[in-house]
Amino acid sequence: MRGKRWLLWLGVPVVALAALALTFSWDWVTPMVQRQASGLLGRQVTIGSMHVSPGRVTVVTLRNVRIENPPDFRAEAPFAIIETLVLRLDGMASLRGRTAVINDVDVDGARVEAASLADNSNNFTFSVAAGAPPVEGQAPSPPFRSLVIRNSQAHVVHAALRADFQGEIATREQEGRQEIVLNLRGTYANQPLTGEIVGGSILDFQNAERPWPIDARIQNGQTRGRLVGHLRNPLALAGADVRLELAGPDMALLRPLTGVPIPRTARYQVTGKLDYGDDRFRFTEMTGQVGNTDLAGTLTIDPRGAKPDVTADLRSRRVDMADLAGFIGGTPGRGATDNDNRVLPNQPLNVPAFQAANIHLRYRAAQVSGRDAPIDNLDATLDLVDGVVRLHPLRAGMGRGEIVGDFTLTPGANGVHAVADARFTRMDISRLLRAVGGRGGGLLNGRARLDGTGRTTAEILARGNGAVTFGTSGGNLSAFMVDLAGLRLGNAVASAFGIPSRTNLECFVADFALQNGVLNTRALLLETEDATILGSGTIRLGDERLDLRLVSQAKHFTVASLPTSLGVSGTFSNPSVFPVIIERDATSSFGQLLNVLRAPLSLLPIVEFGIGEDARCETILNRAQPQRPTDPRPAQGRRAAPQRPR
Template identity: 35%
Template sequence: MTETPPQTRAKSHPVLIGLGSFLLAIILLIIFWSWDWFVPLVNSRASAILHRKTTIEHLHVALGRVTTIRVENLKIEQPKTFAQEKNLFAESKELAVSVDVWSYLWHRALHIPLIALTDPKADILARKNGENNYTFTEDGKPAPANEKKTDQASSLPDIGELRITNGALHVRHDPLQADMQMGVETTRPEGNNRGSLRLTAKGRYAQQPITARFVGGTVLSFVADKEPYPVDLFVQNGPTTATLKGDVVHPLTLGGARLKLHFAGPDMSLLYPLTGVPIPRTPAYSIAGTLNYARDHIVFKDFEGKMGTSDIGGTIEVNPHEKPMSVQANLHSKQVNLVDLGGFIGAKPNKTKAEEKAEAKSNTVLPDTPINIPKLNAVNAHVTYRGAHIENQKVPLDNIDAEFFVTDGAIDLKRLNFAVGQGTLASSATLKPDGKLFDTTARIDFARIDLSRIMQATADSKAQGIIGGHMTLKAKGNSIASLMAAGNGGLTLVLDQGGDITAILPNVLGLQLANAVLSALGLPSHTDIRCFIADMPLRNGIVSTNTLLLETGEARTLGKGTINFRTNKLDYALTTRSQKPTIASLPGAFHITGPIKSPTVLPGAEILGRAAAATGLGFVFPPLALLPTIQIGVGDKSLCSRAVQEVNTNPAAGIAPGALSHARGSAGKQKVPSSTKTRTVDDKKAASSQNKKTGQKHMTPAEVRAAWEAKLKK
């Protein structure tokens, strides 16, 4: 038997032992290997990157050509600035990520076939001071612009599928006054079905309850940007509802969209929190159109719908990237009711019961809704609007043509024109912000407006005539009422061939007041208005009277007094005199006083005494300087034009016209004929003699009022 030399055994033994030990170590490492050994390293690196404590409980790696990394019980705490919050920033029962290692090694392309989240939860918060918990910086504020990546889309990896199971999201965004709970689910791609993302939301947005449902393409198809991204959205925010359906083309590069938008609600002003575009109050509406967008603007085009009883359509283009936001709107209506546009001039469509009660108690007759300056500062706008046919229960006109600009809070109304038969009601205005007020300049021109066209909606109204003139206003205020209360300017108005007086006054003044005025005037129950002229300046909110003339077939009535828009009160007197010898002299002056909304008609004592007091004969008739306004406004062959010339050359019934006021800006004053002065003196003597003959005694206001009420009851 041959024995192995001892030297040979000794030399081979250490090698075998080393090899065996190495193999044994590998076997033991394979048997007892745990990826959890790397958990502390993963936690440390993730916390440093996210700037908040991040932990996982377990780490699993399945090696292969496509390697899958899976973590359990992922928890991401709130950043330091939100440490007092009870909920975690994010957590997930399981997160799995598959990586195509082969693609990366050979092509240096990072392809991630799958990211899967099981039971993920997130708590997204934003404060009014600009801090939020979803910006991964030290202080929770957005990173400086120079630190942001300019092309985020190009840096994103190629991700095949993002799978979310039973996701829950809480969003509280204080600047938007939003607090919502959201559910998030995805469906898997199958065949031609690329899968979908489904969201549900419930909570509050802009201090209104909100409910939303969204079904779209997967998040990754949005990121991949290779195919049109499908969108199906329903939102109900308070009483406002909106639906959006269609495709978004190249969503990351803003390539465009094919979306149908429909929204409806009781008031368009409620859209401001949703759109950022300030709109005045409106009646209920329902509008649908096509929504498209590009890199620098959003277009809502070819929309049609209803607003109140009016139809509305057109195109609106918004550039949300400009500060303030830029809006271009080209709007039109086939038929519009002016009541539906009331919110655009400070009126209140769809008044609440509380507003109606408050309005009934108020003495203010003009809209006092403040113009919202902060909202105007939120947008620069250019708006054109044309209504082909206007219909209103109180003021039916023919059409409307308007254009205005809003620039840095200032309003420039280029035109607001109404066609009325063969005439035009044209207006323009500028409103420049001055603190909480607007420095306002406005002008309205009346040219040959057919009164019957305006009054035609009134049942059985035979009102007719041609209206001409103009109105100017310069003031500071924040509503129509406040502007008039502080205004300067005036009104010059002519009504030619006005038709039956009983067809006009009840519609203008109201039935009760009109009947009292007609009774006080002593005019026949039916008489034609040949001419009405009003030339009334406005100074610091108070309207005074240069001229107020009402001429009928039987008499002339002259007015004198003030309308105070500061106190909303009237202090006016009217005096009527006969023009024909066959008509008995009509009574003297009577007064209209009290609130503009409900004034009191109270006659002077000479009316009740049936004595024609001669002291009321010194009238101030319309000046010849009004003839150009009359001729342009109603035509140079008008009865008013003849009346002005007649009353200045041959006063009716021997009544002296008195001193004539001169045209604005004229150098001198017109001379009063000496015969006029003589007649005025004789009139005063006659008045004294007449008073002595009749034995008229002075009556107290209470006696006058009682006698007048008794007269009206007869």
């Protein structure tokens, strides 16, 4: 009887516990789990249903998990909805440690809505409760062993980046390793975006001892990029060892991807090593092609300030000048033309881009090519700081000479204020004439100054003030050009056939004043062994029109010489040359015109041209000055005229 009572007392609790287990609803525990999850994430978390399968490996299944947006973030959809979330816990370890020890997590059917609004508020920044700090010298252990994601999507909207794209997210096993795969489609910078990103296990994100592999292929508009290599602790940007490839029709399209403003370029393809350290991104071992120009060097970006700080050291073995047209507001690329048939670059200068970054650039080109490029090499040092561009200096080699210029561009309400000062030293005349189809020899010196404001390079010149001065002595020119200037038709025909091929150049002086975009000749003299040519007129940079008159006097009688002057008119892109017949007494008219044109020559600073050491040009300039009439008074009754300094 007593044994039966013991069995009864023991059986009733067991049966009661069994009945409780069979009828127990884990939904009673759901509110407590929701409170703990909400406190951990700093967001309201709700759970539709919860089921627990106890055991050595306890399986917790949560359905319809909803993670809300921050309280002050206005959006119709929640941040995330997860159809099924399965957690596998180590039961014994959880009991011993009195905390949940999660081994595996399975996510199925997650939908994430990540957004950043125009006011820079976003819903993807979490205030996660801090856990125990890692032991010094050890990498933090992942919170669980594996994470499996299936049938999940993320929708990202970012107002500042003008981005709106979907991402399909899943994990997979690949050769014994877990990978995460993200497929993208949508828009970025208002351009179509597609791509695939394959990375290592999410659990290795913070494992500094195990570099995280990545292979990303992205196409944004017409720009294509690929990133292959390893990242160290990607969440903390601890470092990188990857190869980056970029290709597209125009480097200016890279700004939304890099944050760095780049002028328009021809089609390009570059590759190099990308790494991160000391809070800077470094693009090293860079090689590639921009149009017909090869490009190599290094690029460093420091993103910590209010705007990126970029330092670049770039070089080219051979540069095509046509590929650099975008840097002065032109259309880059060989054969490219602007629609309005203008010669001066007329594309608007991108003033907002001046404020996008601080840039420190050194660029060197060992060889400059192009049929219309008379220079041999190029060396430029550029600083863009707080919107102000300074080229100090820009050097261009030409034979034994060079062009050295300092340029400052300051953005303002009316466009860009440009100040330029360039000196031309020992420039090879043969290079200059070859660019326009002529022949010659000798060295040219000069200086050009500009101060103007505008929204394009053409507009800056059209509103500019300054001066242009050139001069040389010695050398030679194609006789055909000299003969045409004098319309000495017989010699011109002979010269065209190479008889004679050249004429010696004794002196050349050109001095123009630039006022409100109009170049006015202060003096224009060309003297050869065969002829003296003087000129006057204007060049209007605003509408690119020529209005010049040249008169030539042969030093020797020639067959078919005509007493004429030569007119040059038309536009830069379509100039015309025509004879102007001198009526009445040709000799008298020509002499009067020469006296008018010679008058400004007495004011020219000879040393400014670099020709003061050559007596030939100085003698010609002195001779070209108009002669004063003879004073009939006795010599003792008048003061001696001051001598012109030598």
